[in-house]
Amino acid sequence: xxxxxxxxxxxxxxxxxxxxxxxxxxxxxxxxxxxxxxxxxxxxxxxxxxxxxxxxxxxxxxxxxxxxxxxxxxxxxxxxxxxxxxxxxxxxxxxxxxxxxxxxxxxxxxxxxxxxxxxxxxxx
Numbered sequence: 001x002x003x004x005x006x007x008x009x010x011x012x013x014x015x016x017x018x019x020x021x022x023x024x025x026x027x028x029x030x031x032x033x034x035x036x037x038x039x040x041x042x043x044x045x046x047x048x049x050x051x052x053x054x055x056x057x058x059x060x061x062x063x064x065x066x067x068x069x070x071x072x073x074x075x076x077x078x079x080x081x082x083x084x085x086x087x088x089x090x091x092x093x094x095x096x097x098x099x100x101x102x103x104x105x106x107x108x109x110x111x112x113x114x115x116x117x118x119x120x121x122x123x124x
Contacts, residue, residue: 001038005095007117010108018046020096021084033096034074038121042078047071082119086112093117 003014022033030052037044049071050059059070084093084104092103092112104117 001040002122003038003043004120004122005104005107005117006120007104007108008110008112008115010110012107012109013122014095014097014107016097018097020101021082022094022096022101024091033069036082039078040121042080042121043082043119044078045074045076047073078121080120084117084119086114086116 001017003016003019005012005014016038018035018037020033020035022031024031030050032050033048034045035047037046048060049069050063051069060072060074063070063072065071086092086104092105094101094103095107096102105111
């Protein structure tokens, strides 16, 4: 499986079967991460974790504190696509896979600014 990343007029294909989406909350300045899997049915959210709470980023009721992170499993159907906005207030979203993280500007090869970024499971 591959992940297609579309932003600012560019589409990139990444050969990843799983990835972590990471960002810093614009108000709380707290790190948030989500683990995703690329499947033929779409993008499946597996788990989430956050370094704190407040301002609309409360951990799920079943979350457990592990090594400074509130962590929890997520069960919902795969999403056909994931559209990410970029407020410019807290830095860019980062995609982490295979031991490294890159901003979406790095992935598409130029600054994306306030342009949305869309993630989908690439068609075969």
